[in-house]
Amino acid sequence: MRGELSGLKVYQSGHWYFTLRDAEAQVRAVMWKRYAPPAEAAPPDGTQVFAYGIPTVWEERGEFRLTVTELLATDRLGKAQLALERVRKALERDGLFDLARKRPLPSLPERVAIVTSLDGAALHDIVTVARKRWPVVELFVVGTKVQGAEAAAGVVRALGIVNRLRRIDLCIVGRGGGAKEDLAVFNSEAVCRALAAVVVPTISAVGHETDITLADLVADVRAPTPSAAVEMALPDRTDITRHAAGLALRLGNALGRGTRIAGERLARTADRLEAALERQLEGPRRDLERLKAQLDALSPLRVLERGYSVARDGHGKVLRRRADFAPGAPFQLRVSDGDVAARADGTS
Amino acid sequence: MTGDAPTSPSLAEDLKRLEEIVRALEREEGDLDRSLALFEEGVARLRAARQRLTEAEARVRKVLEDAEGALRTESLDDD
Numbered sequence: 401m402r403g404e405l406s407g408l409k410v411y412q413s414g415h416w417y418f419t420l421r422d423a424e425a426q427v428r429a430v431m432w433k434r435y436a437p438p439a440e441a442a443p444p445d446g447t448q449v450f451a452y453g454i455p456t457v458w459e460e461r462g463e464f465r466l467t468v469t470e471l472l473a474t475d476r477l478g479k480a481q482l483a484l485e486r487v488r489k490a491l492e493r494d495g496l497f498d499l500a501r502k503r504p505l506p507s508l509p510e511r512v513a514i515v516t517s518l519d520g521a522a523l524h525d526i527v528t529v530a531r532k533r534w535p536v537v538e539l540f541v542v543g544t545k546v547q548g549a550e551a552a553a554g555v556v557r558a559l560g561i562v563n564r565l566r567r568i569d570l571c572i573v574g575r576g577g578g579a580k581e582d583l584a585v586f587n588s589e590a591v592c593r594a595l596a597a598v599v600v601p602t603i604s605a606v607g608h609e610t611d612i613t614l615a616d617l618v619a620d621v622r623a624p625t626p627s628a629a630v631e632m633a634l635p636d637r638t639d640i641t642r643h644a645a646g647l648a649l650r651l652g653n654a655l656g657r658g659t660r661i662a663g664e665r666l667a668r669t670a671d672r673l674e675a676a677l678e679r680q681l682e683g684p685r686r687d688l689e690r691l692k693a694q695l696d697a698l699s700p701l702r703v704l705e706r707g708y709s710v711a712r713d714g715h716g717k718v719l720r721r722r723a724d725f726a727p728g729a730p731f732q733l734r735v736s737d738g739d740v741a742a743r744a745d746g747t748s
Numbered sequence: 749m750t751g752d753a754p755t756s757p758s759l760a761e762d763l764k765r766l767e768e769i770v771r772a773l774e775r776e777e778g779d780l781d782r783s784l785a786l787f788e789e790g791v792a793r794l795r796a797a798r799q800r801l802t803e804a805e806a807r808v809r810k811v812l813e814d815a816e817g818a819l820r821t822e823s824l825d826d827d
Contacts, residue, residue, distance in 0.1 A: 508760035516808070527824075532808040536759055539808045541824060564819060640763075641801050648794050649768050654773030655787040737811060 401427070401466065405447045406598070410439040418648055420466065421487045429453065429466040437471075441488035443482050448474040456620035487589040488614055496596045496618050503601040503620045509569035509588040511538050513562040513600070515555060522576040522607060522626040529627050534634035540565055546575040551585040558593040565578060571598050573615070575603030585722035586613035595619060609735060760799040766790055 403420035410416050412435030419426050429451060430618050442488070443449070453468035473482055491497060512530075514520045521610055523541060530537050542561050544554035555573070562571050573595060575586075595602055595618050605626040606618035616622040623629035710734050711719040719731055725744040733740040757765075769790040772784060809821040 510758050527808050535806045536800055536804045537806050540811050542811045645795050647770055650770045651790045654770055
């Protein structure tokens with residue numbers, strides 16, 4: 401029988417229950433576990449199929465039912481659809497679509513690997529946008545066919561080469577727009593697994609806005625087109641230059657602030673030094689006062705203040721003994737506040 | 749050899765270090781010698797970054813693998 405698959409249910413037991421229909425009729429069908437493929441391979445509703453089986457009667461309900469032993473998609477699209485679903489399930493089971501394994505893109509990539517066709521429009525677009533946006537970048541193009549029979553093996557090989565390049569920040573893999581069938585390479589299981597194994601963050605850019613490929617689900621970031629991938633991956637030089645200028649300003653201000661604080665600290669240190677000198681000088685200064693007082697005490701003038709006086713002759717010579725005084729001779733008597741003219745009357 | 753890395757620090761490294769220096773100086777409690785050393789390093793990093801940003805010209809290289817599996821690159825800049 402040939403028909404469209406509808407309402408397919410795969411039970412825990414592994415048996416498949418579904419309906420086959422065409423424009424005029426429908427029939428319920430069952431495919432026992434021993435004939436049914438694994439649940440992952442269950443084709444989606446709407447798939448056109450050939451079903452081989454034998455007509456049976458479901459006694460409980462008194463219902464006619466087809467017991468199917470083999471189910472085949474009627475056309476290539478159907479087969480491709482089945483294959484795609486199988487790959488999708490397998491990749492999903494292995495966690496390749498997990499959001500947890502998505503890596504963030506580097507903020508300032510300088511070495512970017514590009515996996516694409518060397519003759520395609522995609523490469524031209526990528527280079528043009530990169531030159532305009534972020535001239536700091538160096539692009540490493542790993543060329544490969546992106547459609548046709550050898551494309552999947554080529555992309556897998558190219559992704560392997562990316563892993564051998566040194567200091568790569570990011571990898572963009574993609575192609576320009578194409579027919580839906582041409583996207584097959586990006587739904588290939590081998591390509592998806594190779595993409596997941598790339599050691600740097602990846603962007604898929606398959607250039608088909610409406611169709612999401614499995615590679616898009618595996619890549620860390622999906623871009624709708626190669627140009628969009630470059631815009632996502634590369635910063636704009638103007639923004640980064642402005643950022644650097646802001647840092648320069650802050651650097652200057654920060655040093656100003658730093659030196660002002662250092663200056664204040666230096667001033668505080670000087671104050672402390674002065675205070676320390678002050679303390680060290682205090683002792684000598686006290687000693688000096690004491691010394692001065694002692695010297696003062698020894699000064700002859702202080703002796704005179706206490707009532708002593710000094711006799712000197714006209715030449716200033718001090719008269720110390722009786723013999724120094726001739727009878728009637730004048731002399732000067734020095735008292736505390738000045739000289740007094742005097743004369744000797746005689747000696748007693 | 750393919751992918752020979754530049755010996756100078758990358759722009760990303762220069763800018764990252766510059767940010768660290770600015771933050772350190774903004775926090776700095778006034779060790780003048782240290783501040784000046786940081787400042788000088790900052791100026792050098794800034795100069796390198798500025799040069800990269802103003803003088804760089806995006807380069808495009810094609811990666812090729814020879815029969816022995818060795819990689820080499822070829823300029824595609826004349827596209």
